[in-house]
Amino acid sequence: MPFVSPGKLPVRQRSLTEQVQEMLESLLWSGAMRPDDRTSIRELAEQHGVSAMPVREAVSRLVAQGALAAERNRAIVVPRLTAEEFSDLTEMRILTESHAVRKATPRITPAIMSELRALSHAFAEAMTSPGTDEAVMLNQKLHFSIYTASESRTLMQMISTNWLRAGPMISLDIGLPTRRMRNAHSVRAHAAMLDAIEARDADAASAALRSDIQTTADYILREVLRAKET
Known part of the structure; x- marks a missing residue:
């Protein structure tokens, strides 16, 4: 590259x-x-x-x-976070990213929504392919496209910093074919979040985002980090 x-x-x-x-x-x-x-x-x-x-x-x-x-x-x-560090990071991600989704919801234009739908569809398709690098990249691009629409520079700085540590950890989940059944939840959560954004329902969009982050984090904690620490 x-x-x-x-x-x-x-x-x-x-x-x-x-x-x-x-x-x-x-x-x-x-x-x-x-x-x-x-x-x-x-x-x-x-x-x-x-x-x-x-x-x-x-x-x-x-x-x-x-x-x-x-x-x-x-x-x-690239450091591997401990279970405690990752739990703390997940909590901070939920706080900042759910707020970004709330702010972004009334600002998403039809043109942006069309781009988000395309990214969501591409992510779902990538999850069925043998390679997984594209799915990881599309997941990040979809999330950041929504957060950018919040038009909050401060939020984006905080979210970007958190993702520097979260991105590699998220790849532990999306990045393995044997875990794609769990990742189907992300596909559904993305769809629910976009439906809520399109309906201008900031509460539902924020809830879908929280579910996406927390479910992924719970899987990584249970199957990767705590399993390695025992």
């Missing part, structure tokens, strides 16, 4: 660092980077055709946010 050609990048070092950070954030949000994945500054720099300095700065910012971890051997690791 190539990054921007160095020849087209702005001269300012800060701008280049920001672009590298945005690329890494996108990989974390979408679940393309999963818990326990390992890489290095040099590997990331070579992979995306940039120097080590902007990668190091971007990684340092993400380490400070808890989205990445740096080990003594210079390896960069």
Whole structure:
């Protein structure tokens, strides 16, 4: 997955660092980077055709946010949250994201709704295919398309930060074919949420969103995190 050609990048070092950070954030949000994945500054720099300095700065910012971890051997690791950490993160996600859905509901235009329906349909289709990376990406895109319609910059900053840690964990659920029966709940929850948004029922839309997040989190807690900790 190539990054921007160095020849087209702005001269300012800060701008280049920001672009590298945005690329890494996108990989974390979408679940393309999963818990326990390992890489290095040099590997990331070579992979995306940039120097080590902007990668190091971007990684340092993400380490400070808890989205990445740096080990003594210079390896960069996507951390696997404990059950307690993931439960706390889930609670914060429900608070912020359900509020974003409430704010977005009266602002969703017919054009946006058409895009959301297409994303929801594509997600449902992706869940039946052998590969799962596309399903993880479509899930994130659908959620963020709704939250963006809230027109709240503060909410989006909070949600985006939470998803840096949540995205890789969500991939543990969506990312395995054996768990697709559980993921059918997300397909139904997405449909219910969009129906409620279209009906301008903010309460029902928020409830569907909470059900989607909590059911996924409960599965990950029960089948992945607590099973690993016992």
